[in-house]
Amino acid sequence: MLDKLIKKEHAAGAPNPGAIFDFEVEKRLQCMTCKRCKYKKIAERQLQLTAPVAPNVEKDTPVELGICLERFFADTEIEGVQCDHCNAKTTFTQRSRFITFPKVLAVVIQRFVFDDIGPKKLEIAMQVPKDGASLDLQAFESATKGELAPGEEALPTGAAKMVEPTLDQALLNEIIMMGIPELHAKHALHRTGNNDSNMAVTWYFENMADESLN
Ligand SMILES: [Zn+2]
Numbered sequence: 325m326l327d328k329l330i331k332k333e334h335a336a337g338a339p340n341p342g343a344i345f346d347f348e349v350e351k352r353l354q355c356m357t358c359k360r361c362k363y364k365k366i367a368e369r370q371l372q373l374t375a376p377v378a379p380n381v382e383k384d385t386p387v388e389l390g391i392c393l394e395r396f397f398a399d400t401e402i403e404g405v406q407c408d409h410c411n412a413k414t415t416f417t418q419r420s421r422f423i424t425f426p427k428v429l430a431v432v433i434q435r436f437v438f439d440d441i442g443p444k445k446l447e448i449a450m451q452v453p454k455d456g457a458s459l460d461l462q463a464f465e466s467a468t469k470g471e472l473a474p475g476e477e478a479l480p481t482g483a484a485k486m487v488e489p490t491l492d493q494a495l496l497n498e499i500i501m502m503g504i505p506e507l508h509a510k511h512a513l514h515r516t517g518n519n520d521s522n523m524a525v526t527w528y529f530e531n532m533a534d535e536s537l538n
Pocket residue numbers: 355356357358359360407408409410411412
């Protein structure tokens with residue numbers, strides 16, 4: 325379906341047809357102890373969403389796309405991060421917002437989950453509003469375009485470490501023992517918040533699945 329859209333755009337004479345999916349996202353991190361913030365701008369072509377359902381959810385359970393989006397843009401907490409400004413080992417909050425919007429928003433729903441037996445595929449029924457306009461993406465727009473808001477103070481640049489917090493070695497081992505190469509395991513663990521090996525493995529399988537489709 326994405327290929328079709330790109331071809332259509334190409335036929336319409338667009339110089340860079342793939343650009344219809346391009347957008348920028350800000351990731352805001354805030355230390356809960358000293359309240360200082362860090363913003364990062366990330367170029368994206370799709371949103372990786374997770375469905376808020378249990379692994380044993382019944383087949384064809386309806387899940388609304390809007391709920392998955394809300395979950396993606398909700399504030400999340402990362403525990404046990406060392407802050408380079410106040411030196412506390414503390415909790416950071418993380419939040420994502422759109423800096424720019426794509427012409428066409430591509431979303432990928434993570435379909436692999438883990439239950440007691442192993443990985444399985446969620447067969448949920450995504451509910452997408454017929455009228456795209458009823459999904460209010462403006463609510464997830466950055467007010468400051470990836471910059472500090474008035475009154476916010478920046479974390480020192482050396483604090484970039486916080487974007488990639490030290491990975492939990494025990495969790496990392498769990499993932500590697502499931503047969504996932506170390507580099508991929510580290511990447512997956514980092515991308516999923518460094519606090520849940522199942523989530524990291526799910527992320528890995530989902531992304532490998534995408535890769536094999538390309
Ligand atoms: Zn701090």
